[in-house]
Amino acid sequence: MAARPKISRDEFLKRISRIQDALEKHNLDGLMVYGDEYRKESLRYVSNFWPIFERAACFIPKSGKPILASAPEGENYVREMCVWEDVRNVREFACVTVPEEIDYPLAEFSSLKDILGETLGVGKRLGLVGLWDIPAPILERIERAVDGLKIVESDGILHDLRLIKTEAEIACLREAGRLACIGYEKLMGAAVPGNTELMAAGAGEGAARMAGAEGIIFMVFGSGSRTATIIGRATEKVIEDGDMIMAAMAVQYQGYVSTVEFPFVAGKASDEQKRFLNALFEAANVQLEYLRDGVISGEMVQAVKAVFKKHTLEQYDVYPPMHGIGLAEAESPYPDEHSDYPLRTGMCVNSDISLFGHPAGSNRIEEGFVITPNGPESLTPLIRRLCEKGI
Numbered sequence: 001m002a003a004r005p006k007i008s009r010d011e012f013l014k015r016i017s018r019i020q021d022a023l024e025k026h027n028l029d030g031l032m033v034y035g036d037e038y039r040k041e042s043l044r045y046v047s048n049f050w051p052i053f054e055r056a057a058c059f060i061p062k063s064g065k066p067i068l069a070s071a072p073e074g075e076n077y078v079r080e081m082c083v084w085e086d087v088r089n090v091r092e093f094a095c096v097t098v099p100e101e102i103d104y105p106l107a108e109f110s111s112l113k114d115i116l117g118e119t120l121g122v123g124k125r126l127g128l129v130g131l132w133d134i135p136a137p138i139l140e141r142i143e144r145a146v147d148g149l150k151i152v153e154s155d156g157i158l159h160d161l162r163l164i165k166t167e168a169e170i171a172c173l174r175e176a177g178r179l180a181c182i183g184y185e186k187l188m189g190a191a192v193p194g195n196t197e198l199m200a201a202g203a204g205e206g207a208a209r210m211a212g213a214e215g216i217i218f219m220v221f222g223s224g225s226r227t228a229t230i231i232g233r234a235t236e237k238v239i240e241d242g243d244m245i246m247a248a249m250a251v252q253y254q255g256y257v258s259t260v261e262f263p264f265v266a267g268k269a270s271d272e273q274k275r276f277l278n279a280l281f282e283a284a285n286v287q288l289e290y291l292r293d294g295v296i297s298g299e300m301v302q303a304v305k306a307v308f309k310k311h312t313l314e315q316y317d318v319y320p321p322m323h324g325i326g327l328a329e330a331e332s333p334y335p336d337e338h339s340d341y342p343l344r345t346g347m348c349v350n351s352d353i354s355l356f357g358h359p360a361g362s363n364r365i366e367e368g369f370v371i372t373p374n375g376p377e378s379l380t381p382l383i384r385r386l387c388e389k390g391i
Helices: 009-025 041-047 072-079 112-120 136-145 153-164 167-190 197-211 223-230 271-288 298-312 380-390
Strands: 030-035 058-062 067-070 087-089 125-129 150-152 215-223 245-254 256-261 322-324 347-353 355-357 361-365 366-370 374-378
Touching: 009 030, 009 041, 009 136, 009 153, 009 245, 009 374, 030 041, 030 112, 041 058, 041 072, 041 087, 041 271, 058 136, 067 112, 067 256, 072 087, 072 245, 112 136, 125 153, 136 150, 167 245, 167 347, 167 366, 167 380, 197 245, 223 245, 223 322, 223 361, 245 361, 256 366, 256 380, 271 355, 271 361, 271 366, 271 380, 298 322, 374 380
Parallel strands: 030 125, 067 087, 125 150
Antiparallel strands: 030 058, 058 067, 215 245, 245 256, 322 347, 347 366, 355 361, 366 374
């Protein structure tokens, strides 16, 4: 069996070096990157750690190696995943969802004061990635831990570094896309009249997991009138002949997420449904012409909107038709029709071409690409083939 792609320790070291250069540029004495079960992307970028129940943070000094702080229940798991050797427990990061106080008699704890002191030295300016995610009581403890501490919101540092993907990151996204396609093919085969939405969703999720997916980040599913929810979960609703199927599956591999979605009808499609779907396919194929290095991103959005306007469907166009992908299912770039920045080689993006509220049904197309000088490379070839084939 061929080796599967991974992010090497050497690449993590390069990330930390670039972050430390950015700390100097932004006059920061250190950086704290917060993460938990729900907002894991930045933390994984700097440490490879993906929390389950606990909270965690990676503390990065202006020079030297990072410290990973988490909670004692997951300490062995942290050491298994994290690329850094210096792993600490702090009481504030224990995930407590019960009113009782939980004791950890075998754990050794560090204090936020000590960790911040090692990270900042004599400095007082701490960059914080995840300011909008960290719980207020923990933020207050951090602020009190060091006299005169100045916390600076610093998400932009990582956003800039994550915008252009390395070859290893692209390889991980390509593998995530492969797994997503395996799952989606099974989902389509199960989304037939007589089966429930849950059965079809389960077939897709199970196939992707069995093929090697690290996780299923979400499954959006709606059939018939439920497609108008825009997002929604699979239910026990039985799929009927002629139901429009709106199903999006986000698959994670090595932290990197690929989302696939292909609009289709269970059973026999009506002429109105066919016209609706063909407009989506046309917009997706037009978008391809703009997914190349140097193209102004807003021009791509305008081109997609022009297709919808041609078919008098613009009133059902609810949001921009593309967003970036990587460690988050949706990240920069996320252009609208007014965006004036160019697409660049190494950006990885997902189409998100959608129409909602139409009488024939609602739906979207999601497929992944990497931007190259010669045009887009598909990361989800099944969805590309289906879009090219159409009805």
